[in-house]
Amino acid sequence: MDSLLTAGVGRLLFEFSFYYPLFMSYLWMCGGLFYFFHYERHDPPADQPPPLLDYPPVSVLVPCHNEAGCIAETVEALRNIEYPDFEILLIDDGSTDATPQMLDQFARQDARIRVIHLAHNQGKAVGLNTAAAMARHDFFLCIDGDSIVDPNCLRWMMRQLVTSPRVGAVTGNPRIRTRSTLLGRIQVGEFSSIIGLIKRAQRTYGKVFTVSGVMVCFRRAALHHAGYWNPAALTEDIDISWRLQMRHWDVRFEPNALCWILMPETLRGLWRQRLRWAMGGTQVLFGQSGIFSRWRNRRMLPVYLEYFASVAWAYTMVFVIFLWALGLFVSLPPAWRVDTLLPGWNGMVIGTTCLLQFALSMFLDSKYEKGVGRYYYWMIWYPLAYWLLSVMTTLVAVPKVILRGRQRATWVSPDRGIRP
Amino acid sequence: MKNPLIIDRPDLQAWQQKAVFGALTAVFWALWVFLWLPLVTLIGWIFFGYQFQFHMIRLEGYEGFLNLLAVYALVILAMNGALIGWAKYNHFRFRGVDRRKGFIAPTVEELAALHQVSSATIAQWQACSVLTVYHDDHGAIVRVVPEPADDAVDNLSPGRGNGA
Numbered sequence: 001m002d003s004l005l006t007a008g009v010g011r012l013l014f015e016f017s018f019y020y021p022l023f024m025s026y027l028w029m030c031g032g033l034f035y036f037f038h039y040e041r042h043d044p045p046a047d048q049p050p051p052l053l054d055y056p057p058v059s060v061l062v063p064c065h066n067e068a069g070c071i072a073e074t075v076e077a078l079r080n081i082e083y084p085d086f087e088i089l090l091i092d093d094g095s096t097d098a099t100p101q102m103l104d105q106f107a108r109q110d111a112r113i114r115v116i117h118l119a120h121n122q123g124k125a126v127g128l129n130t131a132a133a134m135a136r137h138d139f140f141l142c143i144d145g146d147s148i149v150d151p152n153c154l155r156w157m158m159r160q161l162v163t164s165p166r167v168g169a170v171t172g173n174p175r176i177r178t179r180s181t182l183l184g185r186i187q188v189g190e191f192s193s194i195i196g197l198i199k200r201a202q203r204t205y206g207k208v209f210t211v212s213g214v215m216v217c218f219r220r221a222a223l224h225h226a227g228y229w230n231p232a233a234l235t236e237d238i239d240i241s242w243r244l245q246m247r248h249w250d251v252r253f254e255p256n257a258l259c260w261i262l263m264p265e266t267l268r269g270l271w272r273q274r275l276r277w278a279m280g281g282t283q284v285l286f287g288q289s290g291i292f293s294r295w296r297n298r299r300m301l302p303v304y305l306e307y308f309a310s311v312a313w314a315y316t317m318v319f320v321i322f323l324w325a326l327g328l329f330v331s332l333p334p335a336w337r338v339d340t341l342l343p344g345w346n347g348m349v350i351g352t353t354c355l356l357q358f359a360l361s362m363f364l365d366s367k368y369e370k371g372v373g374r375y376y377y378w379m380i381w382y383p384l385a386y387w388l389l390s391v392m393t394t395l396v397a398v399p400k401v402i403l404r405g406r407q408r409a410t411w412v413s414p415d416r417g418i419r420p
Numbered sequence: 421m422k423n424p425l426i427i428d429r430p431d432l433q434a435w436q437q438k439a440v441f442g443a444l445t446a447v448f449w450a451l452w453v454f455l456w457l458p459l460v461t462l463i464g465w466i467f468f469g470y471q472f473q474f475h476m477i478r479l480e481g482y483e484g485f486l487n488l489l490a491v492y493a494l495v496i497l498a499m500n501g502a503l504i505g506w507a508k509y510n511h512f513r514f515r516g517v518d519r520r521k522g523f524i525a526p527t528v529e530e531l532a533a534l535h536q537v538s539s540a541t542i543a544q545w546q547a548c549s550v551l552t553v554y555h556d557d558h559g560a561i562v563r564v565v566p567e568p569a570d571d572a573v574d575n576l577s578p579g580r581g582n583g584a
Contacts, residue, residue, distance in 0.1 A: 023495055030500040034507060104567075107550050117552040117567075126559035133535055133561065134545045138525035148425060165476075165518050171523045176498040179428045182441040204507045224526040348455045349492075369423070380448040408559065418432045 017316045018346045020309060025353045029360050031201025036364050038204075039273035044418025046256040046368055049155035052162050057085035057236040058154060058217075059135035063127040064090060064145035068098040070262070070416070071145055075106050075113070078143070086141075088113045091133045091348050094121030123409045124213075125229035125236045132228055138220040146212050146416060147174070150258035157217040160252045168222030169241070171199070171211035172257035175369055178417025181265045183380040186386055192354070193361040193382075199253045200364070207303050207414065209281075213237030215259040222249045232406045235280025242284050246297050258368060262416040271414020274389060278397035279404075281307055314394035351383035358382065376385065524541055 044050060064071055072089075078088050085164055090103045090113060103115045116131055128142060139161060141154060157170045176191055179185045195212070202208040211238060223229075226243040233239035241251055264270040284307070291297050291304050324338035343351065358379045362372050430438055520545075532539045545551070545564060554563035 001428060016520065019495075022492075023499055026496045027499050027503060028470075030496075031503055034504055038507075038511075094488070104550060114548070115550045117550075119552055119554045122555050122559055126555060130553050130555075130561060133531060133542065134548070134551070136546045165523065177425050177427050180425055180430050181433055181437070182445070190438065201503075206507070206510055207504060211527065219525075221523045221525045260423075343455060351452065351455065371422075377449075380445060380452060384448050384451065417427065418429060419427060420429055420432065 003333070003335075006333070010335040013168050013316055013319065017313065017320055018350065020313045022350055022353055023308070024309075025162050025357050028201045029357055031204040032197040032361065032364060034367045035200035035204045040200075040255060040364075040367070043211075043256060046150065046156070046258060049150055049152045049256065050203055051160065052155065052159060054162055055084045055158070056139055056162065057087075057137040057140045058083065058141055059137040060086055060088045060141045060143060060159065061128055061135065062088065062143050062145055063093055063131075064095065064099055064103070065093045065121065066095045066097045066099060067145035068095075068102060069419075071099060071102055074143070074145055077148040077151075079110060079112070080151050081149060081154050082151045083158070085137075086112065086154065087136055089135060090115050090145075091127040091131050092117045093123070093127045107194045125231040125233060125409065128236070129228045129231075129339075132220070132223065135220075140218045140220060140223070142213070142216050142218065144214045144261070146262050147176075148260040149215065150260075153215070153257040153259060154217070156254050156257040160254055161217060161219055164250065166248075166250045167252055168219050168226070168244040168247075169211055170217045170252045170254050170257070171208070172215035172217075172259050173253075173255045173368060174212050174214050174259050174261045176258045176263050178263050178265050178419070179375070180418040182292050182378060182381070183267065183270055183418055184263065184265045185375050186381050187263050187270075188372065188375045189358050189362065189379045189382065190386075192365040193358045193379075196255070196365055197361040198359065200255075202303065205302065206301055207245055208241060208253065209303050209307060210235070210238040210241045211251060213255065214261050217257075219249075220337055222247075225249070231408050233280065234276055234283055234401075234409050236282045236409075238253050238277075238284055239287075242288055242300070245300055246288070246291075248296075255365075255368060262419075264415035265417035266415050270389070271393065273414060274393040275397060275400075278390070278393040279401050282311065282394075282397045282401040285311065311394055311398065314391040317391050318395055330332060347383075354383040 016115055036328070060081075060367075062074065062078070067074070075088070075090070089109075090106065092100045092103050092115065100117055107113045107115045114134070116127075116134055118127060118130065122130075132140065139158065141157065143149060153172060157172065160167050160170045173196065174191065175182065176188050179188055199208055216237065222244055223240075224369045225247055226240065226249070229236045245251055264273055285304070288300075288304060291301055321341065323332065323336055324341050326332065327337055327339075358376065362376060365372050526534075528539045530544050532542045535542070544566075548564075548566045550567040552565045552567060553561055554565075556562045
């Protein structure tokens, strides 16, 4: 009886490790396609945003920490935004380089620019909370200090906020600038496939796991209702997305709102970034575990369960690899034996599905970036090796979040890829 | 024309790194083709007749394969049908319905209460062009200094000038 039960559990684990990514991939693709045909297809080109009924003034919030190398082009792009009325709040979060002096200089050059110096490094959430108190307008566009916005982004994002009072936040479509190395190129496809496609599919469902903190527009009323940004959150974007949606604010995706970002191009930089993302997701799993007992938040439950399943899958994959290694030294019962890690039929099916998902998402994104398909060649890394990164970061993230407690998150300058 | 914002400069990395990753990517694609060998074999069988006839038709080898594909298709259909059905249901039920009309932006008084300062202080914060902010250990604002820091220092700090 015991051996039958053990065999059953073993089979369940092996089947979960295969079927979860397979079926979820088709769900993302179908949801992404539905979103494209239902919402995206009839939009005019990204550089021709439709006119709005109203253009409420906007405060652009830009948290900066040691951004001397990037901030000039970030500010230049912000000044070129095509929108009737906006102010730019540059938040210097205890920078130790030339950032403070540069920001003051920008403020002297343009009356729309204001500068908030935080006397000490406080972290992005406190910086944003401070700027929210100082901001003059009731809509906030939050941008990272090293990203470059498209001149039309604000019109696209405000379209969603102006037309529906229940929209609390709108996230944009970040595009990667750093594409010199293999890691940079893989991330181009990853942002299309794993981030863009999943956001589309989640919007088809009606709720999203997270906004992209690098570019997101908020309604002040929604932020006030949700209690603004949480200083203890490792990823303030995941945290605020959940707190808004738990209070029944809608969070939308606007693929026409483009923003060009720098991403890590070293394994060390990528590992640190992804570990922080995984820890942020895990924090939400722990922080929102009460969702099961709250009927009024039932619509967030599938999003919660999907993320939970992805964490469980990462642990299952590590367990399968462990069983294979153990089997090299110890004779295991047949139900638990992993003969080889070489992908057979299952590997071929999942790999083909994965490559199909990349092809579809790059096709959808080609509307916003011509020629993105030429990076498809590098996508072979994803099904064969790159996915291990997210498995390993998830594996490490769970114990780190448990041990971390409720510490404040502060800034660490990230790897920003190869720049000429 | 290529977007000038895109930094695609492989020449800036060591040639060894470029060569290793380029070669590995080509090897991965070759490995990928290798994974397709069972299918290639099956196609070969079809062309060479006897083996295909014997294994797939006479021994009914195709049945297991077709059953497996049918299971995949059914699960994918059910999951995606549920998602699209749900999206359509919500679209028809909530299209044009907004229950959030009562929510307006917080007033200056509400912001003042949140930061434990006076409404006048919030207005002064919002009027400043350049300022320096000090926080306590929990991230709450404790002092605001406008620049140039020659006036109104006390008036802009929480706990002062708020009439408390």
